[in-house]
Structures are given as structure tokens and as C-alpha cells.
Amino acid sequence: MDPTPGQPWRAGPPGPGFEGTATYIATPDLIVAVNAAVALGRPLLVKGEPGTGKTVLAREVAAALGRPLIEWHVKSTTKAQHGLYEYDAVARLRDSQLGSERVHDIRNYIVRGKVWEAFEAPAGAVLLIDEVDKADLEFPNDLLQELDRMEFYVHETRETVRARHRPVVLITSNDEKELPDAFLRRCFFHYLRFPDPETMARIVRAHHPDLGRDLLAAALDAFYGLREVPGLKKRPSTSELLDWIHLLLAEGVAPGAVRAARGGRSLPPLAGALLKHEHDLGAAGGAPVAGRVG
Amino acid sequence: MFERLVHALRRAGVPVSLGEHLALLGALRAGVVPPGTQGFYHLARTALVKDERHFDRFDRAFAEALGGRPADAPIEIPEAWLRWEAARRFTPEERAAIDVRGGVDALTEALRQRLAGQDGRHEGGSHWVGTRGTSPLGAAGYAPAGIRLGRGPGRAGRALKVWERREYRNLDDRVGLGTRAFQVALRRLRRWAREGAAEDLDLAETLRATARNGGWLDLRMARRRRNATRVLLLLDAGGSMDAHVRRVERLFSAARSEFERLESYYFHNCLYERVWRDNRRRHVETLPTVQLLKAHDARWRVVFVGDAQMHPIEVTHAGGSVEHDNAEPGAEWLRRAVARWPHLVWLNPVPEAAWPSTASTGLIRALLRGRMYPLTPAGLREAVARL
Numbered sequence: 001m002d003p004t005p006g007q008p009w010r011a012g013p014p015g016p017g018f019e020g021t022a023t024y025i026a027t028p029d030l031i032v033a034v035n036a037a038v039a040l041g042r043p044l045l046v047k048g049e050p051g052t053g054k055t056v057l058a059r060e061v062a063a064a065l066g067r068p069l070i071e072w073h074v075k076s077t078t079k080a081q082h083g084l085y086e087y088d089a090v091a092r093l094r095d096s097q098l099g100s101e102r103v104h105d106i107r108n109y110i111v112r113g114k115v116w117e118a119f120e121a122p123a124g125a126v127l128l129i130d131e132v133d134k135a136d137l138e139f140p141n142d143l144l145q146e147l148d149r150m151e152f153y154v155h156e157t158r159e160t161v162r163a164r165h166r167p168v169v170l171i172t173s174n175d176e177k178e179l180p181d182a183f184l185r186r187c188f189f190h191y192l193r194f195p196d197p198e199t200m201a202r203i204v205r206a207h208h209p210d211l212g213r214d215l216l217a218a219a220l221d222a223f224y225g226l227r228e229v230p231g232l233k234k235r236p237s238t239s240e241l242l243d244w245i246h247l248l249l250a251e252g253v254a255p256g257a258v259r260a261a262r263g264g265r266s267l268p269p270l271a272g273a274l275l276k277h278e279h280d281l282g283a284a285g286g287a288p289v290a291g292r293v294g
Numbered sequence: 295m296f297e298r299l300v301h302a303l304r305r306a307g308v309p310v311s312l313g314e315h316l317a318l319l320g321a322l323r324a325g326v327v328p329p330g331t332q333g334f335y336h337l338a339r340t341a342l343v344k345d346e347r348h349f350d351r352f353d354r355a356f357a358e359a360l361g362g363r364p365a366d367a368p369i370e371i372p373e374a375w376l377r378w379e380a381a382r383r384f385t386p387e388e389r390a391a392i393d394v395r396g397g398v399d400a401l402t403e404a405l406r407q408r409l410a411g412q413d414g415r416h417e418g419g420s421h422w423v424g425t426r427g428t429s430p431l432g433a434a435g436y437a438p439a440g441i442r443l444g445r446g447p448g449r450a451g452r453a454l455k456v457w458e459r460r461e462y463r464n465l466d467d468r469v470g471l472g473t474r475a476f477q478v479a480l481r482r483l484r485r486w487a488r489e490g491a492a493e494d495l496d497l498a499e500t501l502r503a504t505a506r507n508g509g510w511l512d513l514r515m516a517r518r519r520r521n522a523t524r525v526l527l528l529l530d531a532g533g534s535m536d537a538h539v540r541r542v543e544r545l546f547s548a549a550r551s552e553f554e555r556l557e558s559y560y561f562h563n564c565l566y567e568r569v570w571r572d573n574r575r576r577h578v579e580t581l582p583t584v585q586l587l588k589a590h591d592a593r594w595r596v597v598f599v600g601d602a603q604m605h606p607i608e609v610t611h612a613g614g615s616v617e618h619d620n621a622e623p624g625a626e627w628l629r630r631a632v633a634r635w636p637h638l639v640w641l642n643p644v645p646e647a648a649w650p651s652t653a654s655t656g657l658i659r660a661l662l663r664g665r666m667y668p669l670t671p672a673g674l675r676e677a678v679a680r681l
């Protein structure tokens with residue numbers, strides 16, 4: 001037992017737990033969610049505004065747990081089957097024409113997907129299923145069995161593939177589509193709330209350790225101010241803030257210049273890194289938006 | 295505590311199944327619970343709630359389960375947790391001594407003292423006070439004893455607990471249409487067609503051709519299957535409709551991948567001679583309805599969204615519009631739309647029962663030959679079937 005104050009739940013699950021890393025700031029609720037999902041072998045579904053660290057989380061969890069990371073990036077055309085395996089019938093047909101010996105073993109034409117890879121990983125992988133909501137509505141349902149039982153059947157070879165070690169499954173969603181209840185019931189759920197200024201300061205520090213206190217304060221002030229501007233198409237998030245601060249540093253912008261803009265209700269320097277829509281730049285700069293809402 | 299929490303959640307309309315309840319118990323058993331009520335709060339939330347829109351209800355249910363007086367209310371926790379907590383905080387020798395002295399009560403008391411001594415270092419110094427009743431965990435294999443955890447009396451000036459801060463309150467107002475049910479309905483709109491260059495391997499045809507070819511490969515290609523559904527949304531931009539309109543737009547744009555094309559335009563109350571694309575720029579940029587009719591042929595699926603509530607003359611009379619002097623009555627424009635677009639429906643967010651009491655609703659329904667549907671999953675299903 002490890003009675004270290006502050007991280008006592010490490011006494012529970014075997015092996016090292018997740019508690020954030022030097023480059024990733026995790027809030028207590030996120031730490032609980034990750035460790036619970038790891039301990040119980042349930043998938044963890046992570047939602048949150050774009051750019052709040054959903055995808056990076058999987059990388060950090062894998063690093064913290066010392067496990068390999070397998071990333072499955074879902075697109076609108078992705079099918080559940082792609083994650084398991086695909087049978088390359090065309091290659092086999094071609095080989096048969098060429099008289100290749102390979103053709104007699106159908107296993108040569110079974111192409112493994114990411115889920116299969118994760119099942120085979122020697123140490124129990126972290127499997128990231130990124131942006132699950134991009135796929136077809138039925139996609140999550142089609143993966144239920146596999147994620148539940150951690151096995152699937154390969155019809156072509158009449159084999160059952162079983163996970164050697166239960167992978168840690170992290171699933172992200174941008175809320176484009178709602179996910180089916182049966183799928184949700186099997187997951188733990190975490191909503192990455194937009195970081196408060198203190199947490200954000202720690203995040204920025206993690207990326208820019210030698211950022212001056214003054215510039216950080218001025219940048220955060222301007223950033224949270226911009227997020228409050230009504231009617232933005234895309235509110236800037238963590239990733240935009242980090243990019244922007246990177247630029248401020250590269251250009252050597254003084255804290256005063258950042259602060260001055262805020263007072264004068266004009267845009268801070270290099271605001272294009274924060275606001276990507278032309279419309280948003282107009283809205284935030286105080287320029288009148290043509291027309292009135294009727 | 296658990297059962298009270300689960301009941302309170304169900305009462306608040308948060309779906310919690312047995313599986314989730316068991317997952318929470320499993321997590322407790324696995325020892326992933328950080329000590330203190332806040333840790334339990336986080337764990338319970340991650341296990342029981344699957345939608346951030348329900349977080350605020352969870353916070354309220356949590357406070358309620360704590361006994362309705364969130365400020366000082368003690369909470370019941372399972373004995374297993376107590377033992378786990380004790381295992382962390384006492385050496386085996388100490389534990390043996392406590393066990394000899396007498397069971398759960400002694401353990402509680404010893405923990406209370408130990409934690410009191412550590413005040414300030416953990417969770418703002420929770421106290422353990424007394425034991426209580428049976429634990430809901432009996433069935434899951436725990437000893438039938440629960441412990442109450444609470445703050446000691448006479449403590450003033452405490453910080454708000456997380457669940458009392460109601461930080462997720464503003465997420466709850468997004469509730470409304472259960473969008474998944476709608477999307478499942480919308481996907482029925484998909485119509486597949488093969489168009490364009492032949493770029494997909496046609497496996498069945500290739501096999502047939504190869505067999506015919508005496509076993510020599512004869513590749514056959516097919517044109518790619520494309521979703522050929524085109525949807526035209528016509529949205530009432532009238533003030534009372536704003537919330538509905540935004541939801542419907544979100545709904546359709548979320549299902550965008552199901553359509554080949556999706557376009558939306560606005561009108562106000564009734565269709566007249568002009569529509570516009572951007573509601574903020576409606577006075578600057580408009581499109582003549584004649585052009586809209588011309589540019590969208592009979593293949594388009596046309597969906598009107600509006601409450602159809604207005605003064606009847608806004609439908610029936612030239613100059614009847616509340617906003618401008620319309621040369622032709624709205625009815626005329628609706629008639630043209632119906633004639634042009636055979637696949638046309640009107641979705642009405644007003645509950646169906648209220649339709650008969652509004653004359654304009656009846657007028658518009660008649661003009662559309664009855665193709666008005668309530669904006670509910672069932673209504674949308676019917677509408678889509680009609681499209």
C-alpha cells in the first residue's frame with residue numbers, strides 16, 4: 001500500500017496509475033475517470049470542446065502507463081470492420097494469376113485493423129478511437145461485442161481473435177452525433193470542461209516553461225475576454241491559445257501590447273491565431289456586423 | 295447512499311441502468327476511489343452519467359442523496375470503503391489492535407481521530423461520525439453495514455463543494471430534441487445512386503467475368519455509389535421560432551454526411567417573394583423565391599420548419615405580411631412550392647394538439663395537402679417516409 005497523500009488511489013489499482021504528466025495537466029475528475037476505466041477495463045468516452053486535449057490525452061495516458069499507443073482515427077467512411085480486419089481478395093486473385101505460393105494460405109490476405117493490433121499488443125495497449133462521432137450512426141453499435149468481450153471472429157480463417165491483454169480503450173467524440181445508449185452504457189464518461197484560468201495557466205506553463213508571468217497574465221486575460229465575445233462561430237480553445245502564445249514569443253510581443261488591445265476593445269496582436277473565421281475577427285474587433293437579427 | 299443517488303438520478307430523468315450501478319460498485323471494489331466525498335462524487339459521475347447535459351441534474355441529485363442538506367449532511371458509505379481507507383491509513387499492527395477492540399464502530403472512531411489529526415491536508419478535513427443502518431451493497435458481497443461520513447458539528451465558513459457549485463448548469467438548456475432519434479429518422483432520407491467515373495471494383499461482377507474467362511482475372515469496375523439526396527431547408531426566422539430553428543439546423547447539419555447536398559434558407563412566418571440565407575444579413579442579401587424555385591428541381595427534398603401561427607391574412611392576402619408589402623398572398627407562393635416540389639413537408643414544433651386552434655395552421659395545412667408533421671421523433675419519421 002502506498003499512503004502518499006494526494007495520490008492515494010494508487011493504492012487501489014495494480015501498477016502505476018495516471019495522474020497527468022509533465023506535459024499534460026489533468027484535473028482530479030479526469031484522473032478519477034481514467035483510473036476507473038483502466039481498473040475496470042471499460043472504455044472511457046471523452047467529450048469536450050474542440051482543442052481541449054481529447055486526442056492528446058490518449059498519448060499521455062499511454063506514456064504514463066508505459067503502454068504502447070494504437071491510434072484509430074475515424075472518418076465518415078470508416079466502418080467497424082476496418083478496425084478488425086479486411087480481406088484483400090484482389091491481392092489474392094492477383095497472386096493466383098501470377099502462380100504465387102502465397103495464394104494457398106488465405107491468412108496472407110487478411111489485413112489486420114487497429115483493434116486487432118491492440119488485441120495482439122504484448123503489454124496491453126492503449127487504443128484510441130478518435131472522433132467516433134464522425135462515422136456512420138451505427139458504427140458504435142457495430143463495435144459493442146468486440147469491446148465488451150474483447151474478441152472477434154474471422155470468418156475467412158474460422159479463427160477467434162482474443163485480446164491477450166485487455167487494452168485501455170479511450171474514445172473521443174466532438175458531439176457531432178449522439179451515440180447509442182447501448183454503447184454509452186458500457187463506457188465510463190468524462191466531459192473535458194473548458195479549463196479555468198488557473199488550470200489554463202498550468203497548461204500553458206507545461207508547454208512554455210519559461211514564459212514570463214506578465215505576458216502569461218496578459219495573454220490569458222485577452223484570451224478569456226475573446227471567448228466571451230457573443231456570436232463567435234468558433235470560440236478559441238486551448239490549442240489556439242498555445243499557438244498564439246507561441247507566436248507572441250516568436251515575435252517578441254511585449255505584455256503591454258497585449259494588454260493595451262484589451263482595454264481599447266480592439267483585437268490583440270496576432271489575433272488571427274486565435275480567431276480563424278473572418279466573421280469572428282469582425283465581431284471581436286468591435287466592427288459592426290452588417291444587418292440586424294430580425 | 296448509492297440507491298438514494300440512483301433513485302434521485304432516475305427521478306431527475308437521468309437514465310441509470312443496473313449495469314452502470316454495478317460499474318460504480320465495481321470501481322469501489324477495485325479501490326479506485328480517491329478518499330473523501332469529492333473523489334466519490336467524481337467516480338459516481340464518470341460511472342453513472344453519460345451526457346454532460348445531465349451533469350447539473352447529477353449535482354442536484356448528489357446533494358439530495360447527501361440528505362437534502364448538502365451543507366453538513368453526512369453521507370453513508372460502504373464498509374468496504376471504510377476498510378480500504380483504514381488499510382491505507384493504519385499499519386497492519388494498528389488494524390489488528392482496532393479489530394480486537396471491536397469491529398466497525400472502533401474502526402470508525404479510530405479513523406475519525408486519525409483524520410481529525412490530519413485536518414487541512416485532505417479534502418478539507420472530513421469527519422467520520424457514527425455508523426448507520428444496512429448498506430445497499432449487501433447483495434454485492436459486502437458486509438451489511440454502512441458508515442456515515444460527515445462534517446463535525448460547529449464548523450463554520452466552509453468552501454462550496456464541487457456539486458454545490460452547479461458548474462454545469464448552463465449545459466442543461468441544450469436539452470430538447472433527443473438528436474439521435476431524429477438522426478436515425480433522417481438517415482432514411484438517403485437515396486443511393488451510382489454516378490460519375492467507374493472507380494470501384496465490382497467484386498461480384500469481377501468474379502463472374504473471371505469465371506467466364508476460364509479463371510483469368512477480368513477486373514470489372516463500377517461507378518461509385520453516391521448518396522444522391524438533396525435537402526432544401528426553409529426555416530421560419532420569426533422571433534418565437536429562433537430556438538427551434540437553431541435546433542433543426544443543428545440536426546440537419548449533423549446529418550449532413552447523409553446527404554449529397556444540404557441548403558437552407560429563411561423566411562418569416564409565411565413564404566413570400568424573397569428568402570435569405572443568412573439571418574443576420576436578411577436586409578442586405580435576399581434571393582427572389584422565383585429563383586429558389588428555379589434552381590431546385592423536383593428531385594430536392596424540401597423541408598419547411600415553422601410554427602404556422604400568424605394572422606390568417608398573412609397567408610391569404612396581398613399586403614398581409616407583417617413586415618413588408620407583399621404583392622402576392624403567401625398562399626400563392628406556397629402553392630407554387632407545392633407544385634414545384636413533389637417531395638415537400640412542413641415540420642411544426644407546436645404540439646399537434648394545438649394546431650386546430652390556430653386558423654393559419656389549418657390554412658397552411660390545407661395548402662400543403664396535409665403534409666404537416668409535428669417536430670417529434672415520430673413526426674419526423676412520418677415526414678421522412680413521406681419524402
Ligand SMILES: Nc1ncnc2c1ncn2[C@@H]1O[C@H](COP(=O)(O)OP(=O)(O)OP(=O)(O)O)[C@@H](O)[C@H]1O
Pocket residue numbers: 023024025026048049050051052053054055056057174203206238239242
Ligand atoms: N490539459 C492539457 N495539458 C496540456 N496540453 C493540453 C491540454 N489540453 C490541451 N492541450 C494542448 O492543446 C492542443 C489540442 O489538443 P488536442 O488535439 O488533443 O485537442 P482535441 O480535444 O482532440 O481537439 P479536436 O476536438 O479539435 O480534435 C494540443 O497541443 C495539446 O497539447
Ligand SMILES: [Mg+2]
Pocket residue numbers: 054055056130172
Ligand atoms: Mg482530437
